Amino acid sequence: MPSLLKIVGIAFGAIALVGVVVGSITWAILASQGPTPPELVPLDWWEHTVIYQIYPRSFKDSDGDGIGDIKGIITQLDHFVDAGVGAIWMSPVFVSPMVDFGYDISDFYNIQEEYGTMADFEELVEKAHQLGIKIILDYVPNHASTESEYFKKSVAREPGYENHFVWANPIIDPNNASNRLVPSNWISQFGGTVWEWNEARQQYYLHQFAIEQADFNFREPAVKEEMLNIMRFWFEKGADGYRLDAIPHLFEADPNDYGGQYPDEPLTGNPFLTPNQAGYTTQEHTRDQIELYDVVYEWRGFADKWTNDNNAETRILLAEAYANVTMTMLYYGNERDRIGAHFPFNFDFINSLSSNSNARDFVYIIKRWLTYMPQGKVANWVFGNHDQKRMPSRFRPNMVDGLNSLNMMLPGVAITYQGEEIGMRDGYVSWEDTVDVAACNQGNPDNYLQFSRDPARTPYQWDRSTSAGFSTNTSTWLPVSQDYLEINLQAQKEATRSHFKMYKSMTRLRKEPALSHGSYHIQSLSENTFALVRYLLTHDTYALVFNVGETSDTVDLSTVQFLEEPLTVYASSVHSNRVVDDTVPRGSVTLQAGEALVLRASPM
Template sequence: MNPTVHREHDWWKSAVVYQIYPRTFADSDGDGVGDIRGIIDRLDHLVELGVDVVWLSPVYRSPQRDNGYDISDYQDIDPMFGSLEDLDDLIEAAHARGIKLVMDLVVNHTSDEHPWFLESRDPASPRRDWYFWRDPRPGTVGGEEGAEPDDSPAAFAPKAWTFDPRSGQYYLGVFGPQQPDLNWENPEVRRAVYEMMRWWVDRGVDGFRMDVINLISKPEALTGQAPLDGPQVSFEAIGDGPRLDEFLAEMNREVGLSEQNLITVGEMPGAGIDLAVRVTDPARRELNMVFTFEHVDLDIAPGGSKWDLAPLPLPVLKANLAAWQEGLAEKGWNSLYWNNHDQPRAVSRFGDDRPEYRVASAKTLATTLHLHRGTPYIYQGEEFGMTNSPRAGVEDYLDIESLNYYRDAIGRGLDEATVLNSLLVKSRDHARTPVQWDASENAGFTTGTPWAPVNPGYETVNAVAAREDPDSIFHHYRRLIQLRHESAVVRDGEFRLLHPEHPHLWAFTRGHGDGQLLVLANWSAEELEIPEEGLPEHGDAELLLGTHGTTAGTLAPWESRVLRLAGSPA
């Protein structure tokens, strides 16, 4: 196909990306599962919203043990979503509407059903070292308890090493036994990955979101064959391996990512500012931006897992995002997000999803995020304020991570009520309920039986209702996107946080040339008096965006305002 698509240099700096999780976006054939044809049918919703890019979560052929992040064929589409021809039609339909399409690239690991791994299980296969194979621990017999090369746990399983009786060795699966890790030390692995990426670019893809891409370079302790000294597998231990920059630069060069102005964002669990600056520095030609996890990990108790809940004071959240703004101000670029397929709904987590505050808090979350410097990401349903879904017991959960946590926590003697509360707050299932398109049966997602339960709030919280209400969350997002497209201050302006210790006020300025914007947001359910000190003079400022018409000196509960300061050009 190799279509010619014009992409301005750094076009993604003024773009807004919309993430689609295909299984729950829209079902076109009534089988209860979202599909590619359903996405095509709903593209005009995204046109009205004004987004520039669709990031498509995995639609590749897969056993679906981890909702498509266990890929068995990188160059085919799973039949549950449609066909390769359907995807070609989606690319064409999106491009015809001025929307670019980004594919999810999952190349830290494959499915254990991928032909590469099936061949690798044969010790005599040329593909044996496409994956990580190790002998049992010295003095043990393979397959017995404690014979694993080390005691590292997997992300979704008790052990990171799985015994293969056929060869008498263990293979590494950082996420679990169904997701064996590729050995990027092998140049043949890298060539195969780059060839696959070029194949997708030739089909018209405009970039890649790279799943856990900072894990591809494993430390020397894992790549060698000496006995392992203690647990070696954790995001902290493998999250910035010795050849990461080399591999990312090679990928960029071999696929032509920079030359073709493709958008690239690397998901990097555990990554800090220093790593993000390094890999997104344009001079290094690695990635455009990364997804940090720092701000979505701030509500975890010290030393705990994501399920160990802790209060999150607003000054802590403000300080973290401000640090990333400052850290990447001179080099690199930020990605901006509250929601994605792995995170609970932001309006329930950071905002206030009670009926009287849901709309205002969703708007304020959007205003605060979109007025930072970086590329904003919207997750399906966020644009009209979808919330976490009510769930009574463990039988209401589907996600492998949630179910594994429940079994492990109950096995360790934790109180069930505490465990269920953690799931109610943090489970990935909340992000994966069907999109609420309208007030009809099953929220307009499907004419059949949905594979995942529909949030019961769909009769009032849905896309049709939001589009029909000129003061809705949807139209607030639309105006924010338009402002980013039109304003150099929003795209490129310097960020300065104001009142960093205020417990409820999130205030900052953006300045570019002679232009300056002031953002004021009340992150609480109480009326807030705006401080007289510590803010630029804004008595004569023009209100560009606001959620309520309150008096100038106060902010209503969850109210936000974007002000153009007097004398400041657009």
């Protein structure tokens, strides 16, 4: 007789065999049915949207005074629908003396007269919301105009306002007791010392930007409370969120930590800067102080509570954060118990890439953000804004379609600065026409363009009519760019192929599940060309192949992962010889300088 152990072993073997057979049958059935499609979790309105930045002064003039306004924006809301935009962010439209064109606010609760009225703003919100477009306001908490009531009351030391701003006593010159010295060697972002003497108060006040922009004191509880009051007011007016301006400057070194005096900053040693230019000192005491993050976290808590209390759609906070990658990621939250901004703006394409960058640079910069970004957060991509040279002027005009396509195909939120959808370039603004405070403070007729932001702010180019269709007035606040006859929206709508039509095709593509919910893969194929693939089980795969070099380049697409044949062209840059639905081999492909191909591949 067989042993008991042998009998048991045979029995278990039979059971295992049955299990293998049943399992094989089950797998065969599942395989014949194909892979199970993943469930697409609905996204919040902001998580995969396209945000379009408007510089209101330069977007559309409705009354012929040469200055853009809110009614002008209202007349062009259909443009955003046509372009596939989900939200518009407006640079400040609040009451301001316009020293820094709206970023020096004197009344945070009212609309600047030349931009319109509160009724105009309310109409904009109502009509935009009817079209499914969200409104994001530029919120400027770091400073206020010296013409504001806040500042006037602080100068007069009115109760409750004495410490609304950063005030400091002068340092007495040890060699001359009658000589008044500034409290520290800190340099303003617009040049010169950050300290300005106020005769009435007999103290210096801090201004990290223009003299007329006095810095709030965020160590004063009344200031923090007023910031929440301002947020609440515009939420109730219908704002869907805020872009938080100049957040790195909210706090500066506390003199109590340095024996009661503000510490001097070390010099950077940059031989190309003068003692009056930003960057001459390290700015280690004037930006990125750790206290500022707690304020951002408090604001997020406030926004979330307001949303919940009012049973409203999500109100978002977007932080302007020029900092190293580690400090930038802290704006998302501290990964323990504090939630921060919905995202900090990603300026890597502005700060780290240029026309000299190769494909590996692009791949590295993209992977760096996605690697450092905390788990579960949403990425974003910025290619230009009102403070930087326009995208085609920083890179090359033949890269416009590739850059816009890259923006639309990367995971997260795509941000477009006005004019990028038609490839607008920096306009020429003479020294005589220059109005930017940064250029006027630091420049002269020989070097002002080094500092001027005006070329990126010239009026939007709608058509070939007077002032490019921006205004009926031949005189505009900044001159219209001289290339408007060639580059304008109307011409691109009429053309068979154009930057705008390519842009529209890419915003439509963002609705595909592979882009909204899928995974990504990015790799360099050569020094000049890289590929970005977006894929999701059972859905079409899409790939961007982009030559960022100045010469043509032949690459092998067979090395690109997650691509299945056949490959067809979904979209191509305007100077490409390939057109929609052309077949592309999964092998050797040659791309012209700057050429971008968006390919559709079979589902995985």
